[in-house]
Amino acid sequence: MNKQVTSDGTVGKALELLDMVVAFGRSVRFSEVLEVSPYPKATTHRLLQTLTNQGMLAFDDERHVYVPGMRLVRIARHAWNQSSLGPLALPFLQTLAADVKETVHLAQMEHGRVVFVEKTTPDEGFKTMATPGRRSPAHCTGVGKVMLAFMDDTRRAAALECQTYEAFTPNTHKSEKTLLPELAQIRAEGVAFDREEHEEGIISIAAPILGGSNRVIGSLSVVTSTFRMSLKDIEKFRPALQRTAAQIGGEAAVWPYPIAQ
Amino acid sequence: MNKQVTSDGTVGKALELLDMVVAFGRSVRFSEVLEVSPYPKATTHRLLQTLTNQGMLAFDDERHVYVPGMRLVRIARHAWNQSSLGPLALPFLQTLAADVKETVHLAQMEHGRVVFVEKTTPDEGFKTMATPGRRSPAHCTGVGKVMLAFMDDTRRAAALECQTYEAFTPNTHKSEKTLLPELAQIRAEGVAFDREEHEEGIISIAAPILGGSNRVIGSLSVVTSTFRMSLKDIEKFRPALQRTAAQIGGEAAVWPYPIAQ
DNA sequence: TGCAAAGTCCCGAATAGTGGAACAAATGTT
DNA sequence: AACATTTGTTCCACTATTCGGGACTTTGCA
Numbered sequence: 001m002n003k004q005v006t007s008d009g010t011v012g013k014a015l016e017l018l019d020m021v022v023a024f025g026r027s028v029r030f031s032e033v034l035e036v037s038p039y040p041k042a043t044t045h046r047l048l049q050t051l052t053n054q055g056m057l058a059f060d061d062e063r064h065v066y067v068p069g070m071r072l073v074r075i076a077r078h079a080w081n082q083s084s085l086g087p088l089a090l091p092f093l094q095t096l097a098a099d100v101k102e103t104v105h106l107a108q109m110e111h112g113r114v115v116f117v118e119k120t121t122p123d124e125g126f127k128t129m130a131t132p133g134r135r136s137p138a139h140c141t142g143v144g145k146v147m148l149a150f151m152d153d154t155r156r157a158a159a160l161e162c163q164t165y166e167a168f169t170p171n172t173h174k175s176e177k178t179l180l181p182e183l184a185q186i187r188a189e190g191v192a193f194d195r196e197e198h199e200e201g202i203i204s205i206a207a208p209i210l211g212g213s214n215r216v217i218g219s220l221s222v223v224t225s226t227f228r229m230s231l232k233d234i235e236k237f238r239p240a241l242q243r244t245a246a247q248i249g250g251e252a253a254v255w256p257y258p259i260a261q
Numbered sequence: 262m263n264k265q266v267t268s269d270g271t272v273g274k275a276l277e278l279l280d281m282v283v284a285f286g287r288s289v290r291f292s293e294v295l296e297v298s299p300y301p302k303a304t305t306h307r308l309l310q311t312l313t314n315q316g317m318l319a320f321d322d323e324r325h326v327y328v329p330g331m332r333l334v335r336i337a338r339h340a341w342n343q344s345s346l347g348p349l350a351l352p353f354l355q356t357l358a359a360d361v362k363e364t365v366h367l368a369q370m371e372h373g374r375v376v377f378v379e380k381t382t383p384d385e386g387f388k389t390m391a392t393p394g395r396r397s398p399a400h401c402t403g404v405g406k407v408m409l410a411f412m413d414d415t416r417r418a419a420a421l422e423c424q425t426y427e428a429f430t431p432n433t434h435k436s437e438k439t440l441l442p443e444l445a446q447i448r449a450e451g452v453a454f455d456r457e458e459h460e461e462g463i464i465s466i467a468a469p470i471l472g473g474s475n476r477v478i479g480s481l482s483v484v485t486s487t488f489r490m491s492l493k494d495i496e497k498f499r500p501a502l503q504r505t506a507a508q509i510g511g512e513a514a515v516w517p518y519p520i521a522q
Numbered sequence: 523t524g525c526a527a528a529g530t531c532c533c534g535a536a537t538a539g540t541g542g543a544a545c546a547a548a549t550g551t552t
Numbered sequence: 553a554a555c556a557t558t559t560g561t562t563c564c565a566c567t568a569t570t571c572g573g574g575a576c577t578t579t580g581c582a
Contacts, residue, residue, distance in 0.1 A: 009569065010539065011311050014272040019332070022339045027517045031559060040541050045561070050272050055372055058344070058519035062474060064548090064560085068340035070371035070519050071280070073378070076337030077345070077394030078283045079329035083319075084338070110331035111316055117334070133338035213323060258319035258331050270538065271570065292528060303572050306530070325529090325579090 013039065014047050018056055018072075021048075027065035083258055084108065085209065085218045086118045086132075089248045093120045093220075096244045100222050100237050105204070107143035108218040109151075109260035110135070112162025114144040117218070139163045139179055140172045142194035142206030143219040147260045148179075149186035150208040150216045155260065156183075171197045191238055193231060194221070201226045205234045207245040212253045216260040220245045274300065275308050279317055279333075282309075288326035344519055345369065346470065346479045347379045347393070350509045354381045354481075357505045361483050361498050366465070368404035369479040370412075370521035371396070373423025375405040378479070400424045400440055401433045403455035403467030404480040408521045409440075410447035411469040411477045416522045417444075432458045452499055454492060455482070462487045466495045468506040473514045477521040481506045 020036055021028055030045065037044040048066060051057040055071030068076075081087055089106050097104040097120040106118040114136045138144030138159065148156055165174055173179040186192040194204040206221035222237045281297055282289055291306065298305040309327060312318045316332030329337075342348055350367050358365040358381040367379040375397045399405030399420065409417055426435055434440040447453040455465040467482035483498045 009311065010271045011275040011308075012315055015315050015317065015332075019336060022336050022343070025339065025343060029559085030561095034559095041560085042541050042543090042562085043539080046539080046541095047272075049561095050269050053269055054273055054276050056276065058522075060517045060520065062476075063517050065517055067517055067519055068344035070344075070369055070376055071276075072336070072340045073345045073369070073519075074371060074376050074394050074396065075280060075283050075333070076340045077378075078286060079333045079337045080341060081394070082283070082286060083329040083331075084334045108331055108334070110335060115331055115335045117338075133335055133342070135335065215323075258328055258334075259321065290528085291530095295528095301572050302529085303531080303574090304570085307570085307572095310530095 010047075013043075014051055017044065017047050018051055021051075021057060021066050022068055022072075027060065027063065027067045029065055033066065084117050085248065085252065085257060088251055089209075089218075089220075090118055090120075092244050092248050092251075093118060096120075096220075096222070096240060097122045099240050102237070103223045105143060105206075105221045105223055106218060107141075107147070107221070108258070109138065109144070109147045109159070109216070112138055112159040114138050114141055114147070116143075136198065137164060137166060139165055140168055140194070140197040142192045142204040142221045142223075145179075145183065145194075146186055146192035146206040146208050146219045146221075147216050149183040149192060150210070151260050152215070159260075168198050169196055169200050171195050173197065190242065193234075194223075195231060196226065203229070203231055203234060205237055205241060207238075207241045209245045209252070210249045211257055211259075217249070217252060217257045218260070220248070271308075274304075275312055278305065278308050279312055282312075282318060282327050283329055283333075288321065288324065288328045290326055294327065345378050346509065346513065346518060349512055350470075350479075350481075351379055351381075353505050353509050353512075354379055357381075357481075357483070357501060358383045360501055363498070364484045366404060366467075366482045366484055367479060368402075368408070368482070369519070370399065370405070370408045370420070370477075372522065373399055373420040375399050375402055375408070377404075397459065398425060398427060400426055401429055401455070401458040403453045403465040403482045403484075406440075406444065406455075407447055407453035407467040407469050407480045407482075408477050410444040410453060411471070412521050413476070416520070420522060429459050430457055430461050432456050434458065451503065454495075455484075456492060457487065464490070464492055464495060466498055466502060468499075468502045470506045470513070471510045472518055472520075478510070478513060478518045479521065481509070 017037060021033060034041055034044050052059050055069045057066050058069040059066055085106060085108060093104050093106055101122045103121045105116060107114045108117050116132055116134050118132055138148055148159055167174060192206045196203055202225055204221040204223040206219050208216050209218040209220055211217040220241060222241055224234060278298060282294060295302055295305050313320050316330045318327050319330040320327055346367060346369060354365050354367055362383045364382045366377060368375045369378050377393050377395045379393050399409055409420055421437060428435060453467045457464055463486055465482040465484040467480050469477050470479040470481055472478040481502060483495060483502055485495060
């Protein structure tokens with residue numbers, strides 16, 4: 001089992017480029033892709049052509065830009081409905097957000113990183129870095145730490161391998177040294193706190209979503225800012241948070257969602 | 262230029278399998294994939310492994326099934342927001358549906374086939390069986406014919422190449438012989454009608470959505486059944502339909518959406 | 523426990539991907 | 553309008569990668 005996995009073969013390279021193009025979040029020119037592509041010009045070009053041929057990208061030959069293609073869009077629609085917790089969890093999130101009157105995040109884990117799947121704000125609150133579809137590191141977020149804490153040992157080991165320990169604030173964990181003990185504590189407590197580890201002024205309380213066989217399939221958090229509440233204050237969200245996480249987990253148990261890894 | 266495009270290289274094969282797995286719409290076992298895979302067991306297995314490695318699929322090693330992976334889900338979220346007309350057009354669809362009190366379909370074209378992107382029904386929200394993400398032939402649907410009619414000659418030629426002329430009802434076009442004249446007429450009229458060509462009892466009126474440079478990026482239709490209305494009746498939807506299509510096109514003009522092909 | 527079916531792995535042959543470099547097209551500049 | 557520069561596309565010999573028959577291992581069921 002490859003632990004790091006960067007690319008296997010042409011398929012890996014092509015998907016890497018696809019990911020890059022899509023991640024731009026807008027239409028891109030060939031040269032822009034080339035700049036971030038680790039492959040030589042000819043190769044990059046050919047791979048993009050292949051992806052375009054396959055309908056995963058579309059090339060606008062008037063503006064000379066690449067955009068996600070219809071085939072990807074179609075697959076996207078299926079994959080989203082089928083494998084993201086989003087559609088299933090959204091009603092629960094809304095109830096919770098209305099209940100606690102704070103922002104609620106739903107996340108899943110991809111290869112040691114947190115993917116924000118859905119987000120609900122009760123009012124039009126402040127904005128955080130999290131946007132649905134965005135990826136963040138796991139070591140510095142409530143949703144990330146709680147998933148790490150509750151996944152099984154093998155997966156956790158693999159996920160920890162991928163952590164970069166990038167320091168976003170003074171509170172960010174700098175290495176396993178401090179992270180591992182906290183994970184143990186989170187496991188004991190059942191919830192994780194983000195103590196301004198990703199963004200200054202932003203704190204959260206997070207609970208794991210456990211599917212069948214108690215495997216972690218995602219996590220849920222209530223997010224707020226230090227201007228409005230303290231770490232102590234947000235502890236009161238715990239019952240509602242855990243109840244909602246359990247409800248989502250119950251709904252999801254019958255369906256094999258991807259396991260956090 | 263490959264006209265049919267079934268596979269270029271490994272990447273094509275891998276994507277083909279990915280498409281198949283996702284199209285199942287549920288978790289699948291290896292043997293199920295193998296059944297529909299055109300490749301030998303060893304190859305199919307290796308490709309699925311690669312996709313799993315890449316996070317495009319996830320393998321549940323407890324239930325021994327493949328599901329769409331987190332990476333695909335993340336890419337999906339991006340691609341959907343960026344390249345489907347769905348998010349942008351949804352409010353307009355809802356207004357139109359409420360206005361005409363009938364079901365409204367939004368479609369885009371992928372390689373000569375119609376992809377239903379969004380669907381709104383006036384009364385009960387948007388909970389219908391015909392899941393968005395479904396593909397249908399173009400020759401027998403209002404949304405399909407109207408896109409064929411308005412796309413440029415090169416693209417139309419390519420798209421027509423892909424038509425199967427499968428006969429769903431007695432009214433379905435059986436060949437270019439009858440389809441081409443109708444396309445000319447649709448071009449002249451500005452709208453297309455589905456005269457029970459896909460499903461008996463189902464009729465629709467469809468208008469093209471034109472983006473920048475008047476290129477077809479999608480289409481819109483009002484759908485109803487012959488039990489409620491006649492072909493003559495639905496002509497009255499034309500003004501609202503065309504107005505909505507123009508509004509969506511206007512919104513979309515500044516952003517390079519994939520062109521119908 | 524045993525056996526059929528499902529899933530995984532191996533390795534030589536040959537196909538398909540690679541990327542430097544030349545070419546072409548679009549864009550900018552004098 | 554002619555030239556320079558940047559951007560995008562094609563070619564082709566080389567070789568790393570994929571292919572897939574078949575053997576092996578694991579799983580599920582009787």
